Amino acid sequence: MxxxxxxxxxxxxxxxxxxxxxxxxxxxxxxxxxxxxxxxxxxxxxxxxxxxxxxxxxxxxxxxxxxxxxxxxxxxxxxxxxxxxxxxxxxxxxxxxxxxxxxxxxxxxxxxxxxxxxxxxxxxxxxxxxxxxxxxxxxxxxxxxxxxxxxxxxxxxxxxxxxxxxxxHPRDTSAMVMLVVAALLVPFDLPLLAIFPVPLVVWAAGAAIVLLSETWNVRDKAVGAGAPLLGYTVGGVLIGGLRMGAQPGLEAFLTQFYAVSGTMFMIGTGLGVVWLAYRLLDADGPVS
Known part of the structure; x- marks a missing residue:
């Protein structure tokens, strides 16, 4: 306050x-x-x-x-x-x-x-x-x-x-930048940090700042921080399933899932950051 x-x-x-x-x-x-x-x-x-x-x-x-x-x-x-x-x-x-x-x-x-x-x-x-x-x-x-x-x-x-x-809003801006960086790191084959992929660690840090922010309301935080995960899981499952074609089986599904889930994570991150930026720039938007 x-x-x-x-x-x-x-x-x-x-x-x-x-x-x-x-x-x-x-x-x-x-x-x-x-x-x-x-x-x-x-x-x-x-x-x-x-x-x-x-x-x-x-x-x-x-x-x-x-x-x-x-x-x-x-x-x-x-x-x-x-x-x-x-x-x-x-x-x-x-x-x-x-x-x-x-x-x-x-x-x-x-x-x-x-x-x-x-x-x-x-x-x-x-x-x-x-x-x-x-x-x-x-x-x-x-x-x-x-x-x-x-x-x-x-x-x-x-x-x-x-x-x-x-x-x-320097902290809110830095959170959005971190989310974008996390998405941009997905295509690179970086070594793990302990057992976690680097993009996931960067995303978690940015998402934590978003969730602790006093600027966005609960819905905005859920969209901004959750869109990347939603894209990775739901988008990966849907697109991966469609790409299986006539190749049934769990192994074929997992192959297609991992092939597209990273891209879906990037798309989800982009949509989430655009929403957060829009709400931050909207002078008439509610704050809670």
Missing amino acids: LDVIERADQLVLNYVSKAADAAHGVLRADQRLDFVKRLRARIEAERRGSQNARDVSKVLARFGDPVALVEREVRRLADTGASTGSDPSAGGRASGSTGGGASTLRFPAIVDDRDGPPGVRAYRKIAQERLDRGAGRGLPFVGLRRAAMSSANPMATGGRDARTVVKE
């Missing part, structure tokens, strides 16, 4: 840090400090105490690109007559001051707060609520499409992409 809370807080910290970096050299030091302080306060208000990393990601996505927020802040200050860090005449004006000496007390509205007439905003709110309830989950591979848009606007990706997911 502590790890989940730390991930949520880290998301906020990373976002605010990006905004602060974007404001460096654009806003004066006092304006930058005021901007970051108000941004953090507005995020915490929208976050409403949530410690769920996915909920926090959605909140941050609604704020949009941190660079765009800085640009809006610059325009807002310009409208009030205040000079910014990019203005060589900035001099030593007071913190957060405007042309008339008033301090900046309010953070600009977040994305879509004010855009469009009331009717448009109402329908937009309804559409967003439907998306938040998971209406978009009916679309095929929505999580994978989000990952492919790693450089896109966070509004379009739900605040998640492949790079972000890897940073948020």
Whole structure:
């Protein structure tokens, strides 16, 4: 649980840090400090105490690109007559001051707060609520499409992409990598580790991390860790039996089973890892 809370807080910290970096050299030091302080306060208000990393990601996505927020802040200050860090005449004006000496007390509205007439905003709110309830989950591979848009606007990706997911879930990612490595080792005639094949040992290590993960639910863990074994046993039996042809007998069956079971293990591993990755990338997926 502590790890989940730390991930949520880290998301906020990373976002605010990006905004602060974007404001460096654009806003004066006092304006930058005021901007970051108000941004953090507005995020915490929208976050409403949530410690769920996915909920926090959605909140941050609604704020949009941190660079765009800085640009809006610059325009807002310009409208009030205040000079910014990019203005060589900035001099030593007071913190957060405007042309008339008033301090900046309010953070600009977040994305879509004010855009469009009331009717448009109402329908937009309804559409967003439907998306938040998971209406978009009916679309095929929505999580994978989000990952492919790693450089896109966070509004379009739900605040998640492949790079972000890897940073948020290093152990889960390493487990999937281990499962893939186990499958890739199957064709090689490696010496046994004690009495166990090397691919089986690597698979067991990856499966253990999957089963101990707090990210996937029970069904996801069963699919991800069990698909390789299901492919090896059930797939090997079915395909091996079909390949026997007119050669009855246990020896013929075992020959065909061992001939195809490794390949079926690799196929099962691939399907299991794809499912785990999809569930990890699906920002709307359940966590238990």
